[in-house]
Amino acid sequence: MTLLVLGVVLWIAAHFYKRLMPTARASMGDKGKGLIALLILVSVVLMVIGYRGADYVDVYNPPAWGIHANNLLMLIAIILLGLGNSKSRFRGAMRHPMLAGVRAWAFGHLLVNGDLASVILFGGLFLWAFVQVPLINRAEPEWTKPEPGTLVGDIRLLVIAGVLLVVIAFVHNWLGYPVFPG
Template sequence: MLLIILGLALWIGAHFLKRLAPDLRARMGNSGKAVLGVMIVLGVVLMIIGYRGAEYVELWPKVQALVGINNLLMVFAFYLYAASGMKTAITRKIRHPQLTAIKTWAVAHLLVNGDLASLVLFGGLLAWAVVQVILVNRADRNWVRPAPVPMSREVMAVVGALVVTGIVMGIHNWLGVQPWG
């Protein structure tokens, strides 16, 4: 559990630095990007190792009916992430599609994982994404909606989301976690 918490601390610290300590971040210059990148990668590695090694402490039972909802939410999360880069139609409605993707991903995982390690990991990342949206919105209250883009980008984002979902489900299966229920 300690590794999960340390990983979250590195992830959150690296992501919040720009918003909470902009002068420090500015003084770090371009080399600061590398430092923050290493912090983020190390944080992810620690979260994964910590999660895989955490003792299972059930807080609520798994509800089989929620597995399908989890999977649909995961497709939507991957779509949001793809849409953020491609500036599809949904980015004209959702200001922070990547952070919304993280929140969707976290909620989906909390629906089907009722253990303490999952609550700490996914709940921690959900809380980070919520606070990050608040901080970004406070720093820049004016949102300029992206211009409309061709429907082909929408199709590419949906296809990309389905492909990535299949790959991630395959990786979960390979790791011994059955994402299909």
């Protein structure tokens, strides 16, 4: 559990560093980008190893309908994660679609996992994605809404999201975490 907590804390610290200490981060120059990227990579490795190695400690019983809600939220999360860089007509609909996608992903996983490791991992990343939005908005108050894309961009985004959902489901099943019930 220690590695998991350390991974989540390192993820949050690496992401908050630029927002909470912009002068210190700017003084690091381009070398700082590499260091932050390395810290984020290390945090992901720690979270994966920590989560997979954590003992099961029951916290709550997830609802039976949580599986279906999670699968829908995963599709929404994938769409949101791709929205900002897509050619979709909706890419300017929100300022932080990737962080909204992380929140949808994390919340969905809290609906199907009631153990302590899941609460630490998904709850921690949900809270990070929630707090990150006002930090970014405060640091960068000006936002230029991107020009809308096309219907073809919408279709491309939906097809890619659907394919990614299938791939993610396959990987989850392969790792022993079945996605679709029954």
